[in-house]
Amino acid sequence: MGCRPEAVGKIIIAYSLPEGTVKHDRSSEIFQRARRLIPGGVNSPVRAFRAVGMEPIVIGRGAGAHVWDADGNQYIDYLGSWGPLLLGHCHPEVIDAVRAALDRGTSFGAPTEQEVDLAQLIREAFPSMEKVRLVNSGTEATMSAIRVARGFTGRTIVVKFEGCYHGHVDALLVKAGSGVATLSLPDTAGIPEDVTRHTIALPFNDTDALRDAFQRRGGEAACAIVEPVVGNMGCVPPAPGFLEELRRLTQQAAAVLIFDEVMTGFRLDYGGVQRLTGIVPDMTTLGKVIGGGLPVGAYGGRADIMAQVAPEGPVYQAGTLSGNPLAVAAGIAMLKVLGRDPGLYTRLDRLTEQLAGRLLEEAGRAGVPVTLNRRGSMFTVFFTPRPVTDYASAKTSDTAAFGAFFRAMLEAGVYLPPSQFEAAFVSTAHTDADVEATVRASRGAFEAVAHK
Numbered sequence: 001m002g003c004r005p006e007a008v009g010k011i012i013i014a015y016s017l018p019e020g021t022v023k024h025d026r027s028s029e030i031f032q033r034a035r036r037l038i039p040g041g042v043n044s045p046v047r048a049f050r051a052v053g054m055e056p057i058v059i060g061r062g063a064g065a066h067v068w069d070a071d072g073n074q075y076i077d078y079l080g081s082w083g084p085l086l087l088g089h090c091h092p093e094v095i096d097a098v099r100a101a102l103d104r105g106t107s108f109g110a111p112t113e114q115e116v117d118l119a120q121l122i123r124e125a126f127p128s129m130e131k132v133r134l135v136n137s138g139t140e141a142t143m144s145a146i147r148v149a150r151g152f153t154g155r156t157i158v159v160k161f162e163g164c165y166h167g168h169v170d171a172l173l174v175k176a177g178s179g180v181a182t183l184s185l186p187d188t189a190g191i192p193e194d195v196t197r198h199t200i201a202l203p204f205n206d207t208d209a210l211r212d213a214f215q216r217r218g219g220e221a222a223c224a225i226v227e228p229v230v231g232n233m234g235c236v237p238p239a240p241g242f243l244e245e246l247r248r249l250t251q252q253a254a255a256v257l258i259f260d261e262v263m264t265g266f267r268l269d270y271g272g273v274q275r276l277t278g279i280v281p282d283m284t285t286l287g288k289v290i291g292g293g294l295p296v297g298a299y300g301g302r303a304d305i306m307a308q309v310a311p312e313g314p315v316y317q318a319g320t321l322s323g324n325p326l327a328v329a330a331g332i333a334m335l336k337v338l339g340r341d342p343g344l345y346t347r348l349d350r351l352t353e354q355l356a357g358r359l360l361e362e363a364g365r366a367g368v369p370v371t372l373n374r375r376g377s378m379f380t381v382f383f384t385p386r387p388v389t390d391y392a393s394a395k396t397s398d399t400a401a402f403g404a405f406f407r408a409m410l411e412a413g414v415y416l417p418p419s420q421f422e423a424a425f426v427s428t429a430h431t432d433a434d435v436e437a438t439v440r441a442s443r444g445a446f447e448a449v450a451h452k
């Protein structure tokens, strides 16, 4: 059947159905087969829906702001493939670009003009990325950026922030410990302490802890890496002054400041958080949106730092499929659509603001205490009455309440990210009618939480 954006039909939202009414027989059947072949039945852990206490639904297709599961049920999609689909599913220009690229060949392992075009579009949007290297995922981008920062500075220590996720890079999968300079333990099996003991994890938004850490260990720091607006503990914006202080301290310590804008780049603004705040990092990592739904990542930064990268410099980093023609074609088409529409980010912001405001009203009406964090088209409904400013406060959320909310929303035709600690994404394909239907669905869902 393929991608047919014009196939978006009327949205029928059965928001008052009791849980369990919608059938997921095909999904269930496919998932049982998956579990015998793939660990946990999924190719990325959070897809398994374990945090929301149910089996995942298996997706058949998407168009615009909607997806259909294997049983044919329709959902308003706020997952957006975890961020890339800023234009929704199957945007015609992205699809056409990929089709055209397909006819020219899928991979060459040699330079192409299109990868230069994408690098140029990225640099124009992110002037701090004087040179750009394309890779295949956000994980590859952050892993490579850290290697380059270590090569450039000749130092070892990496400073990160609790609750920030930078992909499954060994050195960055570190348990959020509050001790500033204490030995950090790996968050997962399979990573030697030798690797993570060079990582310092600090609480996000804690300027005092930051100053203290840099006073003690700043001279050993190769880099600090941060999500400048966090999406990966749910949406948590930076407190006023926090990023400024991080910029000041890294500069003073001659450590490389890396903005991990894999999620925020081209999502919150065409030039990312660095354009919105005016805070200029030394290096930036990108992914998600720049691939238009295909696998692309990028890292880049100051020309003197990027001069370390092979073959110009001694830091090795490579990829058989890096700059892949299909992925690059999708990325270029995506950025062109975003770049030519000056009102796009304002419209997204307004629509998401409207949705967020209405969701808060519904929570209030049902008497469910929530905190709603939002920046642009990213938002999270935290099931906690207290402000969420860091990982510790995010963890005060009632995850069982989130699970009940998630399941009721799914049942009513709204597909949210299946964990409390994720951001939901609005796309340009979402309409006022989608918002209206989502708000109606949330009425029953918040009531379901209240009556638990």
Ligand SMILES: *Cc1c(COP(=O)(O)O)cnc(C)c1O
Residues within 6 Å of the ligand: 136, 137, 138, 139, 140, 142, 165, 166, 167, 168, 227, 231, 232, 260, 261, 262, 263, 287, 288, 297
């Ligand atoms: C998603 C994400 C990554 C990892 O990207 P993958 O493409 O999943 O490897 C890294 N950093 C941030 C901020 C992300 O949101």
